[in-house]
Amino acid sequence: MSENKNARLIRVNSIRWPRFFLLFLAVAIGVTANGFQGILVPVSAGDFGMNHLAVSMMSSAFYLGYFIGTLLAVRLVTRVGHIRSYAVLASIVSGASLAFVLTQSETMWIFFRLLCGACFAGMVVIVESWINAATSKELRAKTLAIYNIVVLVSWASSQWLLTATPSNGLTPFVVVSILFSMALVPVALSRADGPVSANEVRLNIRRIFAISPAGIIGIGVLGAIVASTWGVLPIWAAGVGFDTGSISLLFSTSLVMAILIQWPLGYLSDRMPRSTVVIASFSLASLLTLLATMMPPNDLIFAILTVGLSAGLVLPCYSILVAMANDNAEQDEVIALSSSLVLVYGVGAILGPLITGTVYSYLGESALFVSISLLLGFGVVSIQTLKLMEPSVLILEKSHFVAVPATSQGILPLHENGDAVTTQSSCKDSGNITY
Incomplete structure (x- = not known):
């Protein structure tokens, strides 16, 4: 039996790029559908006159569902296999996307976002673990880089x-549903073998904090900021009079800025203390967010230069914070640590919209930007203070910056210190690692 497994692993290692092009296509379609739904729901909810706090809870519900789905996906795959699991999840999220138009109940919309988050997380875990199985060690770094680009561009x-569909009608939700359904086609047609096993390995919270207290707090704050930006700011943008074209331009420009800024920041983080790079980015983003409180009415350029650039500066910090934590980890802890940080990011993303949404509901738009700025300031102070508790890392001892998407644990073995193929193995019990 073991010989057959080894033979299968050799075939998986020898697989070529065209064989898993379909998996990248599935990622692109799925991320496009989820990204569209992520901005469509708060804008449509605002059009329907829903309470701002309830709309913020929809964003938190999505990340709560994402958190749950990430944890449960492996169990589902173990029961029914990769393609069947993916088909089930894609069908559910496609149906849930249409269910939004059946009711204007805030409670039901919160539930639908939670369901969509859980199903999309499972889809991501399945495809990412599949891509791992289809990647040899020689192609690991290139595959991760391409995957990250696919996610950001999509x-x-x-x-x-x-801008292509009306935000308050049936059409955009139908488009989302169609895209989620189409994301199933590449997976169903893929000839790539799924991973032999998708066992999830994480460090417990005490060990994570011991390795990098600054990293764990920074990741949590970052999750809160990103979730607030995409969960609450669309409500603000629609409320102050921006049309759908302006909202699309604002948020797409933010992502383009993040793509362009990511590699310069990564280059700097390899040549100076990573905490300094993150603190500088957070500080500048905090200042820009404060400037947004003085925004003239319907001034899109001002919004892009403040809100958009702030988001563009913050998003790349995820990979830098992961690298900062990895600098203090043992070789065999790197992937488990990165996996745990994904979950910490999710906790921050659940709490962030609740905080900023509450502030926005009761204190208004200016207080919204102040609250986001204060969250960034909290991140700066926390990272600066907690970094003093960590051992200093010499430049020559640092691992190289690797751009890692904040999606799920499934893609992390493609990290330069990870195993390209997830294999079934018996692991020794440890006080620090949970299975």
Whole structure:
């Protein structure tokens, strides 16, 4: 039996790029659908006159569902296999996307966003673990880089779908449903073998904090900021009079800025303390967010230069914070640590919209920007303070910056210190690692 497994692993290692092009296509379609739904729901909810706090809870519900789906996806795959699991999840999220138009109940919309988050997370885990199985060690870094580009470009492109359809009708939700359904086709047609196993390995919270207290707090704050930006700011943008074209331009420009800024920041983080780069980015983003409180009415350029550039500066910090934490980790802890940080990011993303949404509901738009700025300031102070608790890392001892998307644990083995193929193995019990 073991010989057959080894033979299968050799075939998986030898697989070539065209064989899993379809998996990248599935990622692109799925991320486009999810990105479109992410900006469509708050804008449509605003058009329907829903409470701002309830709309913020929809964003938190999505990330809560994402958190749950990430944890449960492996169990589903173990029961019914990769393609069947993906088909089930894609069908559910496609149906849930249409269910939004059946009711204007805030409670039901919160539930639908939670359901969509859980199903989309499962889809991501399945495809990412599949891509791992289809990647040899020689192609690991290149595959991760391409995957990251596919995610960011698809996310940026999805924002423009808002301009192609009316935000308050049936059509945009039908488009989302169609895209989620189409994301199933490449997976069903793929000839790539799924991973032999998708066992999830994480460090417990005490060990994570011991490795990098600054990293864990920074990741949590970052999750809160990103979720607030895409969950609450669309409500503000629609409320102050921006049309759908302007909202699409604002958020797509933010993502393009993030793509362009990511590599310069990564280059700097390899040549100076990573915490300094993150603190500088957070500080500048905080200042820009404060400037947004003085925004003239319907001034799109001012919004892009403040809100958009702020988001563009913050998004790349995820990979830098992961690298910062990895600098202090043992070689065999790198992937488990990165996997755990994905979950910490999710916790921050759940709490962030609740905080900023509450502030926006009761204190208004200026207080919204102040609250986001204060969250960034909290991140700066926390990282600066907690970094003193960590051992200093020499430049020559640092691992290289690797751009890692904040999607799920499934893609993390493609990291330069990870295993390209997830294999079934018996692991020794450890006080620090949970299975």
